Amino acid sequence: MTELLTSTQMREIEQAAIGSGAVTGLELMERAGQGVVDAIFSEWPKLKDGDRAAVILCGPGNNGGDGFVIARLLDEMGWEVRAHLFGDPSKLPPDAKTNHDRWAEKHAVLSLSADDIYSGPRPDVIIDAVFGIGLTRPLPEHIALALNSKAKTVWKRATDIKTVAVDCPSGLDLDRGHVLTDFDYEDEDAHPWPKTLNMADLTVTFHAPKIGHYLGMGPALCRKLSIVDIGLEDLQAERAMLGMPPDPSRVRLVEPRFLGRPLSKRIWPKTALSKNYAMGHKYDHGHVIVFAGGVGRGGAARMAARAALRSGAGLVTVLCPPSALIENACHLDAIMLRSLAKDQLLADVVDGRATGFCLGPGMGVSDATRSRVIEVLGRRAAGSSGRDPVVVLDADALTSFEGDPDALFKHCHERTILTPHEGEFARLFQDLSGRARTDLSKVDAARQAAARAGCTILLKGPDTVIAQPDGGASLHAATYGREVPWLATAGAGDVLAGLIAGLAAPHLSSDLFVMTEIAAYLHAEAARGFGPGLIAEDLPEQLPQTLREMGC
Numbered sequence: 284m285t286e287l288l289t290s291t292q293m294r295e296i297e298q299a300a301i302g303s304g305a306v307t308g309l310e311l312m313e314r315a316g317q318g319v320v321d322a323i324f325s326e327w328p329k330l331k332d333g334d335r336a337a338v339i340l341c342g343p344g345n346n347g348g349d350g351f352v353i354a355r356l357l358d359e360m361g362w363e364v365r366a367h368l369f370g371d372p373s374k375l376p377p378d379a380k381t382n383h384d385r386w387a388e389k390h391a392v393l394s395l396s397a398d399d400i401y402s403g404p405r406p407d408v409i410i411d412a413v414f415g416i417g418l419t420r421p422l423p424e425h426i427a428l429a430l431n432s433k434a435k436t437v438w439k440r441a442t443d444i445k446t447v448a449v450d451c452p453s454g455l456d457l458d459r460g461h462v463l464t465d466f467d468y469e470d471e472d473a474h475p476w477p478k479t480l481n482m483a484d485l486t487v488t489f490h491a492p493k494i495g496h497y498l499g500m501g502p503a504l505c506r507k508l509s510i511v512d513i514g515l516e517d518l519q520a521e522r523a524m525l526g527m528p529p530d531p532s533r534v535r536l537v538e539p540r541f542l543g544r545p546l547s548k549r550i551w552p553k554t555a556l557s558k559n560y561a562m563g564h565k566y567d568h569g570h571v572i573v574f575a576g577g578v579g580r581g582g583a584a585r586m587a588a589r590a591a592l593r594s595g596a597g598l599v600t601v602l603c604p605p606s607a608l609i610e611n612a613c614h615l616d617a618i619m620l621r622s623l624a625k626d627q628l629l630a631d632v633v634d635g636r637a638t639g640f641c642l643g644p645g646m647g648v649s650d651a652t653r654s655r656v657i658e659v660l661g662r663r664a665a666g667s668s669g670r671d672p673v674v675v676l677d678a679d680a681l682t683s684f685e686g687d688p689d690a691l692f693k694h695c696h697e698r699t700i701l702t703p704h705e706g707e708f709a710r711l712f713q714d715l716s717g718r719a720r721t722d723l724s725k726v727d728a729a730r731q732a733a734a735r736a737g738c739t740i741l742l743k744g745p746d747t748v749i750a751q752p753d754g755g756a757s758l759h760a761a762t763y764g765r766e767v768p769w770l771a772t773a774g775a776g777d778v779l780a781g782l783i784a785g786l787a788a789p790h791l792s793s794d795l796f797v798m799t800e801i802a803a804y805l806h807a808e809a810a811r812g813f814g815p816g817l818i819a820e821d822l823p824e825q826l827p828q829t830l831r832e833m834g835c
């Protein structure tokens with residue numbers, strides 16, 4: 284896991300280091316600028332050869348200060364460098380002013396406007412050092428236009444000109460992953476390049492990634508992320524230890540990394556998976572119950588059930604209405620099947636040893652679904668473990684409570700997880716939904732939702748957020764080389780619900796939150812392993828290979 288910081292947390296870590304006397308702000312700025320230059324040559328070694336030119340765009344804060352360090356370092360290497368400044372040099376913060384003044388002693392500082400930048404000769408590299416973690420409001424319109432990715436097309440071979448963002452492409456809100464604009468990008472008359480934003484070829488950030496690098500628009504604008512060590516220490520990062528509960532004040536990225544270094548998948552997630560324990564019989568690995576809908580609507584539940592069985596549950600039983608029994612029997616072998624009539628009690632067909640339930644996929648939006656959900660949430664302390672059974676609620680099990688979410692929340696317990704996509708989330712948490720949350724990040728929206736519901740929430744997307752009521756949160760991002768657009772396919776969410784149930788139900792498994800992180804990771808890895816053309820049925824079948832690759 285890697286910890287993702289907010290802008291405020293980054294500033295606190297920096298201030299603590301400066302306050303302790305371990306380093307000065309000027310030294311940090313020098314390391315940051317040097318780190319960007321090193322990252323550029325590591326990414327494009329050919330730039331070390333020949334006569335090269337750079338345009339450096341500097342802003343009114345310390346991000347701009349980094350820009351002036353980069354200008355000086357490239358100039359010392361013989362590059363032709365033009366530096367542009369947005370703002371009044373006399374108002375720069377002290378370290379940025381020092382670096383500005385060093386540059387200005389020998390070189391001109393040009394103004395930062397599209398006319399001034401693009402009337403100059405073609406550079407090899409453009410450095411965007413206008414705003415970093417200090418962005419507080421939408422970009423001024425003339426700056427947005429000057430930074431627009433299409434602007435460089437006035438030069439020949441524009442696609443070969445590398446744009447490097449310092450900390451982030453300016454305009455990206457690093458806490459939320461939003462782009463702050465207060466003008467209409469869609470107005471084609473006013474803007475020559477509608478809908479085009481400031482995109483980098485490489486983004487270099489310092490010490491640790493920020494939440495906005497992974498949320499929303501972040502990955503699309505940063506494109507490639509390099510993290511530079513500038514010698515700061517963060518003792519809290521210890522809390523990102525694998526398998527430990529998350530630190531409620533932080534957000535952790537779900538990936539096989541620890542303290543900045545890649546970790547073998549044989550260490551994580553392998554060691555957390557219950558099927559690695561040699562001892563135990565099938566009941567130790569949990570019994571998952573999946574509820575299916577009526578005739579012709581059982582596919583989603585069957586896929587969830589198959590994912591639960593393949594991911595580690597010792598037994599899986601599908602419950603369906605009597606009318607759908609034959610249909611399901613034609614499809615299921617290793618998965619057990621029982622019929623459950625509408626007016627029948629669950630206790631009639633499921634004994635106390637069930638350790639996990641998955642409700643929602645294909646069940647139908649109805650009062651009957653609501654009643655089943657409430658009945659299942661009322662079953663507590665399963666089997667000899669003394670733990671409540673895990674209850675995964677997805678799809679129709681969520682939508683059935685639209686308009687009356689409290690009727691669901693008052694029954695949720697700490698082994699309950701809701702797995703909505705944005706549409707389902709909006710039905711239960713309208714005020715926290717995508718459209719409503721302008722000031723709130725997706726992470727904070729999921730945190731507030733988890734606190735309200737009193738249980739874990741997994742809010743799906745390319746940036747999947749997992750949050751628990753105490754504020755502990757993780758982000759699983761299928762980004763930066765892990766993109767799986769083919770996972771946006773019907774039924775993939777049902778498979779994820781089954782995966783969570785299968786991983787979290789065993790008596791020997793770690794807590795629900797940790798297993799949900801692993802489920803999100805395995806889900807994406809299985810999809811990546813299968814590749815384009817994937818349909819949801821393929822995911823459970825791909826799991827054995829994915830697990831094998833992890834040494835399981």
Ligand SMILES: NC(=O)C1=CN([C@@H]2O[C@H](COP(=O)(O)OP(=O)(O)OC[C@H]3O[C@@H](n4cnc5c(N)ncnc54)[C@H](OP(=O)(O)O)[C@@H]3O)[C@@H](O)[C@H]2O)[C@@H](O)CC1
Nearest residue numbers: 297312315344345346414415416417418419420421422450
């Ligand atoms: N922290 C660290 O450890 C390290 C940090 N480092 C670097 O410092 C960067 C952070 O520097 P920073 O705090 O000075 O913020 P930065 O992004 O330069 O902008 C602030 C300025 O922009 C202004 N402003 C904001 N929005 C605006 C808008 N829309 N339109 C116009 N103006 C706007 C804002 O004005 P104000 O809101 O105060 O009126 C203020 O003047 C960080 O990203 C990294 O690159 C490294 O050197 C190494 C270690």
Ligand SMILES: [K+]
Nearest residue numbers: 411414449451
């Ligand atoms: K920037």
